[in-house]
Amino acid sequence: xxxxxxxxxxxxxxxxxxxxxxxxxxxxxxxxxxxxxxxxxxxxxxxxxxxxxxxxxxxxxxxxxxxxxxxxxxxxxxxxxxxxxxxxxxxxxxxxxxxxxxxxxxxxxxxxxxxxxxxxxxxxxxxxxxxxxxxxxxxxxxxxxxxxxxxxxxxxxxxxxxxxxxxxxxxxxxxxxxxxxxxxxxxxxxxxxxxxxxxxxxxxxxxxxxxxxxxxxxxxxxxxxxxxxxxxxxxxxxxxxxxxxxxxxxxxxxxxxxxxxxxxxxxxxxxxxxxxxxxxxxxxxxxxxxxxxx
Amino acid sequence: xxxxxxxxxxxxxxxxxxxxxxxxxxxxxxxxxxxxxxxxxxxxxxxxxxxxxxxxxxxxxxxxxxxxxxxxxxxxxxxxxxxxxxxxxxxxxxxxxxxxxxxxxxxxxxxxxxxxxxxxxxxxxxxxxxxxxxxxxxxxxxxxxxxxxxxxxxxxxxxxxxxxxxxxxxxxxxxxxxxxxxxxxxxxxxxxxxxxxxxxxxxxxxxxxxxxxxxxxxxxxxxxxxxxxxxxxxxxxxxxxxxxxxxxxxxxxxxxxxxxxxxx
Numbered sequence: 001x002x003x004x005x006x007x008x009x010x011x012x013x014x015x016x017x018x019x020x021x022x023x024x025x026x027x028x029x030x031x032x033x034x035x036x037x038x039x040x041x042x043x044x045x046x047x048x049x050x051x052x053x054x055x056x057x058x059x060x061x062x063x064x065x066x067x068x069x070x071x072x073x074x075x076x077x078x079x080x081x082x083x084x085x086x087x088x089x090x091x092x093x094x095x096x097x098x099x100x101x102x103x104x105x106x107x108x109x110x111x112x113x114x115x116x117x118x119x120x121x122x123x124x125x126x127x128x129x130x131x132x133x134x135x136x137x138x139x140x141x142x143x144x145x146x147x148x149x150x151x152x153x154x155x156x157x158x159x160x161x162x163x164x165x166x167x168x169x170x171x172x173x174x175x176x177x178x179x180x181x182x183x184x185x186x187x188x189x190x191x192x193x194x195x196x197x198x199x200x201x202x203x204x205x206x207x208x209x210x211x212x213x214x215x216x217x218x219x220x221x222x223x224x225x226x227x228x229x230x231x232x233x234x235x236x237x238x239x240x241x242x243x244x245x246x247x248x249x250x251x252x253x254x255x256x257x258x259x260x261x262x263x264x265x266x267x268x269x270x271x272x273x274x275x276x277x278x279x280x281x282x283x284x285x286x287x288x289x290x291x292x293x294x
Numbered sequence: 295x296x297x298x299x300x301x302x303x304x305x306x307x308x309x310x311x312x313x314x315x316x317x318x319x320x321x322x323x324x325x326x327x328x329x330x331x332x333x334x335x336x337x338x339x340x341x342x343x344x345x346x347x348x349x350x351x352x353x354x355x356x357x358x359x360x361x362x363x364x365x366x367x368x369x370x371x372x373x374x375x376x377x378x379x380x381x382x383x384x385x386x387x388x389x390x391x392x393x394x395x396x397x398x399x400x401x402x403x404x405x406x407x408x409x410x411x412x413x414x415x416x417x418x419x420x421x422x423x424x425x426x427x428x429x430x431x432x433x434x435x436x437x438x439x440x441x442x443x444x445x446x447x448x449x450x451x452x453x454x455x456x457x458x459x460x461x462x463x464x465x466x467x468x469x470x471x472x473x474x475x476x477x478x479x480x481x482x483x484x485x486x487x488x489x490x491x492x493x494x495x496x497x498x499x500x501x502x503x504x505x506x507x508x509x510x511x512x513x514x515x516x517x518x519x520x521x522x523x524x525x526x527x528x529x530x531x532x533x534x535x536x537x538x539x540x541x542x543x544x545x546x547x548x549x550x551x552x553x554x555x556x557x558x
Contacts, residue, residue, distance in 0.1 A: 078523030080507025108508030118537030
């Protein structure tokens with residue numbers, strides 16, 4: 001089960017033309033949050049919002065569709081969204097909070113919900129967790145270094161970044177540049193090297209570009225809460241879907257990449273254990289499914 | 295619906311549908327069992343942990359009247375002699391200069407089946423770690439240590455205070471003999487030297503930090519912020535409760551419980 005437990009997987013995209021224009025891929029996160037806000041299924045959402053520094057996001061509480069759209073698109077560096085959840089509840093007074101989370105963030109949130117030792121009256125207020133696929137994350141300086149040194153582009157001129165087809169893509173106003181993905185290796189943060197989750201296995205709904213054509217996203221519907229909201233959004237015509245079997249490259253590529261990430265991580269986990277370094281996950285000899293996120 | 299089932303549904307702890315039959319059995323057994331005798335022992339703490347317990351408004355009345363017997367506790371029970379107890383919740387650290395506290399703690403260990411370090415003062419020393427004595431009304435009271443320094447502790451529930459939810463979840467787990475849920479708390483009985491700097495020493499220094507921000511969210515005194523994707527500790531605000539490290543997804547990882555809670 002390298003793709004985690006799910007009820008349904010589809011190819012999907014937001015039907016909103018404005019979202020299609022600014023979103024990273026299918027605009028699933030933007031589309032679902034805007035819909036959930038409009039329908040009052042959530043009171044607000046914690047997202048990675050823009051700051052004065054280009055490509056350096058900070059968590060923000062978005063209370064309107066405009067604020068959601070201002071935060072659209074992937075930033076390949078840290079935005080500690082989990083931090084902002086408490087503020088969303090205590091300072092913004094939200095009762096139903098949405099949040100977008102990469103796999104490690106979803107792990108922090110889910111652990112807090114199952115074991116809320118020092119976290120009071122927050123666990124039951126997470127109404128919608130949208131997970132995004134994640135292979136690795138980069139410190140801001142790493143990102144700046146390989147974009148300015150390897151691609152030779154001023155960071156401030158970059159309009160969009162993307163990972164796909166084995167390359168890191170950099171879009172400026174007048175050119176599209178790329179760096180082979182393997183040249184970014186060594187720049188990622190090392191905490192990612194023991195991560196066993198590629199497709200946000202613990203989110204309510206998880207999504208990412210891999211598996212579907214440009215402008216579309218692969219969507220896994222995982223929990224009951226995610227199922228309810230996703231179905232409503234599709235019914236309302238906010239999201240359109242296609243069967244996964246009808247699109248290229250399809251689930252096979254996702255399975256391959258998930259297996260690659262997990263296999264590499266298990267090697268690092270086993271090596272760390274052999275060296276006596278701490279690691280919260282089981283070694284490959286200690287679990288039934290050697291690639292499970294345990 | 296039984297009280298236990300009501301409490302569990304309130305906290306989203308229902309079993310998956312296919313397990314309902316066996317779950318009902320467990321509940322039946324739990325209800326037929328004698329009510330656990332609980333004692334509340336108050337050492338050097340601020341009473342915040344006890345107050346957090348009472349914040350379980352929705353379930354407190356049935357919990358106290360129908361599910362457990364409070365058999366000992368200052369202000370709770372009119373009893374001088376400490377009775378035998380199944381579970382002793384100990385709030386507060388223990389002062390080495392206070393003969394009465396030392397005696398009481400040793401007696402708790404003899405009289406109680408399970409000794410629970412309830413709240414961070416009992417578990418890690420927490421705020422009382424900063425004491426240097428010289429204060430009224432007892433200027434000679436200067437050395438406060440977690441109770442596990444003196445007696446064997448079976449479970450630790452850190453938090454300053456522990457949330458109402460974790461208290462209720464723990465009570466339900468004890469009533470259900472759900473040892474899997476309690477295991478992390480058994481492991482934490484040995485975590486007595488806590489500090490915000492654990493994030494640096496045990497997570498960042500060990501190449502495990504992923505910058506998710508869970509520690510900063512969990513910190514109950516806002517001593518943790520995130521700078522360039524890493525936790526930064528304001529040591530003037532840190533009370534050494536241990537919650538940041540305990541909540542970190544890279545300190546320990548309860549995968550099975552999470553999947554069960556999510557119905558995955």
